Amino acid sequence: MKLATKEMVIRNRLELQDKPVAVCHSDNPKGTAEISSANYPARAYGVKAGMFVRHAKDLCPQLVIVPYNFQAYEEVADQFYDILHRHCRKVQAVSCDEAFLDVSDLRDVEPEYTASTIRREIIETTGCSASAGIGGTMLMARLATRVAKPAGQFHISAEKKPFCIEARFMIVCAVFAGSVLKEKLEKQNIQTCRQLRLISKDALQKDFGVKTGEMLWSYSRGLDLRSVRAVQESKSIGAEVNWGVRFRDQQDVQHFLQCLCKEVSLRLQGCEMIGRTFTLKIKRRKKDAEEPAKYMGCGDCDNFSRSITVPAATDDVEVLQRISKKLFGSFCLDVKEVRGVGLQVSKLEGPDPSNKGSKTLTSWLNSAPASVQTEKDDNVFAAEVREIPDCKRRDTGGVSSLRECNSAEPSVQSDDTNSSLPPMCHLDMEVLENLPPELLSELDGTYGGKLYELIEKKRGKRKINSDSPHVSLDEPHVPHPPFAREPNERGIEMNDLMPLSLSQVDVSILQELPEELRADVLGAFPAHRRQQSSSDTAMEACMKQDDEPTYINDAENEIGFSSSSLWFGNPPLWVENFKVSGNCTLEKISEIYCKVAQSRPMLSTVLQRVISEVGSFHDASINDLEKTVDDVCEFLKRYIKIKVEGDIEEICLCFRLLNRLAARSQLFHQVYEIVSPFIQNMHTCRRMWILKGIVVNAHEAALAVVGK
DNA sequence: ATCCTCCCCTAC
DNA sequence: TAAGGTAGGGGAGGAT
Numbered sequence: 043m044k045l046a047t048k049e050m051v052i053r054n055r056l057e058l059q060d061k062p063v064a065v066c067h068s069d070n071p072k073g074t075a076e077i078s079s080a081n082y083p084a085r086a087y088g089v090k091a092g093m094f095v096r097h098a099k100d101l102c103p104q105l106v107i108v109p110y111n112f113q114a115y116e117e118v119a120d121q122f123y124d125i126l127h128r129h130c131r132k133v134q135a136v137s138c139d140e141a142f143l144d145v146s147d148l149r150d151v152e153p154e155y156t157a158s159t160i161r162r163e164i165i166e167t168t169g170c171s172a173s174a175g176i177g178g179t180m181l182m183a184r185l186a187t188r189v190a191k192p193a194g195q196f197h198i199s200a201e202k203k204p205f206c207i208e209a210r211f212m213i214v215c216a217v218f219a220g221s222v223l224k225e226k227l228e229k230q231n232i233q234t235c236r237q238l239r240l241i242s243k244d245a246l247q248k249d250f251g252v253k254t255g256e257m258l259w260s261y262s263r264g265l266d267l268r269s270v271r272a273v274q275e276s277k278s279i280g281a282e283v284n285w286g287v288r289f290r291d292q293q294d295v296q297h298f299l300q301c302l303c304k305e306v307s308l309r310l311q312g313c314e315m316i317g318r319t320f321t322l323k324i325k326r327r328k329k330d331a332e333e334p335a336k337y338m339g340c341g342d343c344d345n346f347s348r349s350i351t352v353p354a355a356t357d358d359v360e361v362l363q364r365i366s367k368k369l370f371g372s373f374c375l376d377v378k379e380v381r382g383v384g385l386q387v388s389k390l391e392g393p394d395p396s397n398k399g400s401k402t403l404t405s406w407l408n409s410a411p412a413s414v415q416t417e418k419d420d421n422v423f424a425a426e427v428r429e430i431p432d433c434k435r436r437d438t439g440g441v442s443s444l445r446e447c448n449s450a451e452p453s454v455q456s457d458d459t460n461s462s463l464p465p466m467c468h469l470d471m472e473v474l475e476n477l478p479p480e481l482l483s484e485l486d487g488t489y490g491g492k493l494y495e496l497i498e499k500k501r502g503k504r505k506i507n508s509d510s511p512h513v514s515l516d517e518p519h520v521p522h523p524p525f526a527r528e529p530n531e532r533g534i535e536m537n538d539l540m541p542l543s544l545s546q547v548d549v550s551i552l553q554e555l556p557e558e559l560r561a562d563v564l565g566a567f568p569a570h571r572r573q574q575s576s577s578d579t580a581m582e583a584c585m586k587q588d589d590e591p592t593y594i595n596d597a598e599n600e601i602g603f604s605s606s607s608l609w610f611g612n613p614p615l616w617v618e619n620f621k622v623s624g625n626c627t628l629e630k631i632s633e634i635y636c637k638v639a640q641s642r643p644m645l646s647t648v649l650q651r652v653i654s655e656v657g658s659f660h661d662a663s664i665n666d667l668e669k670t671v672d673d674v675c676e677f678l679k680r681y682i683k684i685k686v687e688g689d690i691e692e693i694c695l696c697f698r699l700l701n702r703l704a705a706r707s708q709l710f711h712q713v714y715e716i717v718s719p720f721i722q723n724m725h726t727c728r729r730m731w732i733l734k735g736i737v738v739n740a741h742e743a744a745l746a747v748v749g750k
Numbered sequence: 751a752t753c754c755t756c757c758c759c760t761a762c
Numbered sequence: 763t764a765a766g767g768t769a770g771g772g773g774a775g776g777a778t
Contacts, residue, residue, distance in 0.1 A: 067765050075764060092766090110765090137762045220760050251773050277770065284766050321756085325766095337763050347756060382766080 062087055062105050066095055069107035073099060074337065078110065082192045118168045125163045129156060134270045142180055144270035157195045178203070181266035185212055189556050201551050207235050207264040209559050223250070238262035275390075279313060281305045282384025284325055286338045289377040298383060299370060303362035306385050310357035317387035320362065321349035322369035325382030340381035346373055355391045362387075608680045612642065616677050625670055627659040627707045645681055649699035659707040671712045678717055 062084035068075040073096025080089040080098075087102035099105050119138040126133045132144035145153050157174035164172040171193035175186025182198045185206055190196040198206050206212065212235055213227070226249075232238050238246075239262050247255030260266065281302060289295050310316060325343040334341030348369050356362075366385055552560055608616045613636060620632035634651050635643065661667075678696075685693050697717070704714035 068763080070763070072763070076766080078765095140762075222759060253772060278768090280768075282767065285764075319755095323757095334766095336766080339764085340766060345757075349755065351754085384767090386769085 058106060058108075062089065062102050064089055064095075064098060064105055064107055065110060066107050067109065069095065072096070076336070118170060121167045122164060122172075125160060125167060129160050132270050132272045134272060135274070142183065142270045144272075154195065154197055157197075161195065179264075179266035180268050180270065181261055182206070182264065185209075189559060196556070202555065203264055205551070205555060206559065207262070210234050211558075213238065213262070223254070226250070235262040235264075276313060276315070277390060278386050278388040279306065279309050279315060279317065279390065280321075280384060280386030281309065282323060282382065282386075284340045284382030284384070287325075287340065287381050287383060288338070289380055292377060295370065295377050295380070296367070299366045299385075300363055302383060302385050303359050303366055306387060307357050307359035307362055310387060314392065315387075315390045316355040316357045317391070318353070318355045318389035319349055319351040319387065320365045320369070321347055321386045321388065322366055323347040323382070323384040323386065324370070324373055324375065324380060326375060327379045327381050343381050348372055351389065355389070357387075608677055609684060619673075623670065623673075624665075625661055625709065627661045627709050628670070628674070630656055630659070646696050646699060649696060649703060653699060653702050653706075657706065659709070661707055661709045667709065667712070670709060671716070674709065674713045675716055678713070 060083055062081065064080040064084050065078040066075050067078075073094060075095050077089065077091055077093045077095060077098050079091050084098075084102060084105060087105070089098045089102055089105060095107060115138060122139060123133070123135070123141070126141055126143060129148075130143040130145055131147060134142040134144075136142065145151075145156055148156060153176045157176055161172045161174055164170065173187055173190040173193055174195040175183045175188070175190045176195065176197040177183040177186045178198075178200065182203060186196045186198045188211065189198075189206075210233060213224075213233060227233070227238070230249075232241075238258060241259075243255060243259040245255075246258050249255065250258060283298075283302065287298070289298065324346045325340050326346065327340075328342045328344055331342035350365055350369060352361075352365070362385070370383075608614065608619075617632045617635050620628040623629065631648060631652055634655070635648050638647060638651065640647070678700075681696070682693055700710060700714050700717065703710040705711075
């Protein structure tokens with residue numbers, strides 16, 4: 043499912059509803075500014091992004107120009123994602139106004155219902171309309187969204203799928219919208235999936251490359267194995283300026299590079315990342331290129347890029363400056379011809395873990411514990427790290443990363459006989475159970491995923507608890523990709539997904555398709571098949587296709603709390619602690635935890651119920667509020683530790699629920715005050731990625747250079 | 751055979 | 763005056 047918000051800029055401006063509006067920096071009488079985006083009424087006149095205002099006003103004289111409103115974008119994006127996360131745990135951000143949601147967990151709820159609820163909430167909260175496309179795969183969802191726009195929703199059900207694949211715009215828009223590929227396909231006279239399917243995978247891969255060929259082959263058959271990725275880590279961070287760049291001399295260049303490096307360094311710090319590879323991109327005016335029509339634009343340019351990889355990752359502005367200066371010099375350019383400069387940092391790593399000074403979620407999680415437990419954990423941790431061969435520990439002490447070793451030395455991961463780790467049978471259960479969860483998780487990887495099984499087995503022997511369902515210790519519960527399988531499609535001759543004749547088509551399905559699509563589908567029938575009637579096999583096969591995700595059964599889907607004593611056991615230790623705390627809020631949480639039907643519910647599930655069942659708590663006057671606050675923080679810290687690697691969404695969800703709880707409980711108000719800066723930090727890093735298309739402050743560097 | 755660099759394409 | 767930014771991913775071809 044994919045959602046898109048529009049009309050951000052004109053929200054709260056009723057007088058502009060239904061009027062053609064375009065966003066643009068300037069509405070000067072010359073009309074030489076470029077349109078950034080246009081609402082649907084404006085698009086109806088042919089107004090498009092990238093157009094000069096003058097041209098747009100020729101098409102639509104009453105066009106209203108409004109300036110950018112970055113604050114509004116940020117606000118709406120925030121609300122947008124807030125709503126999505128409230129309804130769905132697996133949200134993959136595409137941009138500030140688009141996301142994929144995997145709703146296969148909400149199996150009791152019709153996706154249409156979820157979509158319309160979300161859309162209603164979006165318009166009520168943000169004043170922007172939203173569209174939703176629903177389908178069994180991300181490809182189908184995207185295609186459905188095309189149909190759903192503007193401000194609607196559309197479900198490509200299993201029955202409709204074969205028809206939608208035939209739609210002409212499936213290739214043109216949804217499969218791969220890029221102009222280059224489209225042109226290449228059209229040169230081969232390919233406009234539809236039907237035509238595309240006539241070409242073998244080999245031939246496609248030869249023509250378009252291995253991956254692209256494979257993609258074309260699968261998408262034209264409606265196959266898409268991607269799954270919604272809720273956690274995305276950034277792979278590069280950078281900034282470039284291709285407008286307003288006019289250097290007079292070397293000094294201008296140095297000043298510009300200084301500004302650019304400062305900006306990039308700040309962005310790295312903002313994301314708490316350091317990087318090893320630095321790429322400088324240069325645009326140089328083409329030999330005979332005229333001064334561009336656009337004022338201070340870059341015009342027709344040749345592009346160059348050159349990179350350097352250094353041994354130690356950094357975000358240090360001076361290092362960046364030295365490197366970019368060196369790279370720039372290596373191009374041997376006439377600086378007067380330069381029209382654009384960009385610096386990109388890749389091979390990113392997390393920040394130095396010894397950097398305790400910076401207040402990050404990680405440093406908070408690793409900060410002095412309220413209990414003695416953590417110290418013990420850390421010792422065990424360090425000892426285990428030393429057992430790993432070939433592990434280049436950072437000399438910073440503290441929490442080094444086994445993951446690092448794993449990725450550098452994959453063989454260690456899969457085969458427990460292959461390393462100097464103690465054999466699994468020698469592992470001490472007590473030690474294991476007291477390991478910090480993230481280490482346990484990594485160790486599990488090192489033992490080829492068998493560790494949890496072992497613990498579960500040993501624990502099962504020790505504690506007779508036969509009726510408890512299978513519980514994975516903590517996380518990773520990596521559900522198999524919900525959209526990954528389309529079991530019935532294997533046997534179908536994919537070169538002909540369509541029914542043999544129209545008479546075999548359930549007319550109601552055709553009628554449900556939007557007109558544009560229906561016309562396309564009808565057009566896709568070879569003439570002789572439009573009347574022909576015969577018994578069908580392909581159609582039946584198509585109709586039986588099940589594009590619903592394969593559901594994971596309940597027991598497997600549950601994520602057990604575990605490790606670090608607070609979250610250990612069933613019910614976990616904290617439940618008993620809370621029960622006897624003498625604090626009404628905590629008692630309620632503990633009570634609800636036990637009442638929730640699932641045997642090991644998520645904390646978010648519990649908090650949600652607490653909020654819906656209890657109006658407010660009168661806990662301001664409890665005896666030792668400070669101590670209780672500490673305890674609750676520790677309780678949360680432990681939970682975050684468990685979830686931080688594999689389930690950031692759960693943390694974000696809990697965070698939002700905590701916020702609501704804070705309004706009703708003095709205790710949680712204080713807890714929230716302590717916890718929120720750390721979570722917010724993490725949240726912001728994610729949002730920075732989401733908003734990447736909007737942050738344009740690198741321009742300041744350009745403006746500084748051009749003397750504005 | 752595999753990795754890396756440069757460059758291009760794509761998406762928003 | 764205008765505000766052509768940012769990031770991911772893939773392919774070609776060379777380096778190892």
